[in-house]
Amino acid sequence: MDWRDIPSLSALRAFEAAARLGSLSEAARTLNVTHAAIAAHVRALEGEFGQPLLRRSGRGMVPTRAGAELARDLGNGFAEIAVGVRALKQGREDRPVTLTTTPSFAENWLMPCLAAFWSAHPDIPLSVQTSQDMVDLRRDGIDLAIRHGAGPWPGLEGHVLTQATMVVVGQPGRFTPRPVDPTTQEAWAWVATLPWLLDTSHSEFNKRLTRLGIDRDALRATELASNNLILPACRAGAGVSAQPLALVETDIADGRLEVLAQEQDSVMAYHLLHLPGPLSRRAQTFVTWLKSDAKCIVGTA
Missing domain, CATH: 1.10.10.10 (Winged helix-like DNA-binding domain superfamily/Winged helix DNA-binding domain)
Known part of the structure; x- marks a missing residue:
């Protein structure tokens, strides 16, 4: 034409x-x-x-x-x-709501919430795709993304879903005596002397450790290929691990892990993102639910 x-x-x-x-x-x-x-x-x-x-x-x-x-x-x-x-x-x-996020966030934060969502909205199918890589929402036809970082996110709209304060966690009572206040420099200096479990797939967390005064090369560390391997080993007492607080809040509340050191005044967060413009009715329902009703994780509202 x-x-x-x-x-x-x-x-x-x-x-x-x-x-x-x-x-x-x-x-x-x-x-x-x-x-x-x-x-x-x-x-x-x-x-x-x-x-x-x-x-x-x-x-x-x-x-x-x-x-x-x-x-x-x-x-x-x-x-x-x-x-x-x-x-x-x-x-x-009519199509399912598609969401992409990291494997660790999906396993430790998102998936425990979804039983409540599906109970409240059984008519809304949700497809969760996990990847460490940034995907092109427009090219791949994805409605929503949950990503870790400080932002901003050019070409996307969204809001902070939950904060991503860095904490160092370990099996309760396994590493003693520990400093009383985990937010102090004394606590960070102490955890640097402990055996570590490091996730080789997430370089951003390792960069944050450097900014917090932890020399990654000086650590006694066991490197594992993903956080899905790190957390079970950490719960079993094999070492300590740096994690966004959102991923381990339930473990801490249930007594499987304890906080040994904690970052202060972090700008890092998990952001819920989408392309500019209105969402489909189903996607908007899911976003509204996440913002107001996802209370299955300690510390969220």
Whole structure:
């Protein structure tokens, strides 16, 4: 199709509305523009086609023979477009909500919440995809992303879901005597002397340790390939581990882990993100639930 052969779509829409409604004023009200704008569009089309398309009849307007043919074809064409748009919107509304996040956040924060969500909204299917890599939401057709960082996130909208204060945790009573206040430099200096479990797949956490005064190269450390391996070993007393507080709050509350050192004034958080613009009804329901009703994790509201 050569778009140069087609007049302005705004002019075609204005003419179709005027011919269908029999009034420039009614067309203006329907399209939320001025009477003068509709008249100008009709005149422009008549100039392009070299013949009249509308004529006055009493207080209204009626199409000429050529105008009636054009109005009929435009009406059919716009109706086809409307069908396609409605089908696409309906398909978007009917498909599952897709969310991407990191494996650790999904396992330790998100998944424990979802039984309550599905109980409250059994009609909303949710597809959770896990990856350490940043994905292109538009390219991959993903509704929502939960990502760790300080932000901002260019090209995306969203809000802080939960803070990601760094804590060093270990099996309760396994490492003693520990400093009373885990937020002090004394606590951080002490944990640096303990055996560590390090996640080789998450370089950002290791950079944060450096900023907190922990020399990663000087640690007595066992390196493991993922946090899914780190946390069970840490609970069993094999070593200590640095974790975002959100991932271990339940472990701490249930007595499986204790906080040995804790970061202060962190700007890091888990952000719930999406493309600009309105979400589907299902995705918006899930976002609203996460913001207001996801109370299954200690410290969230």
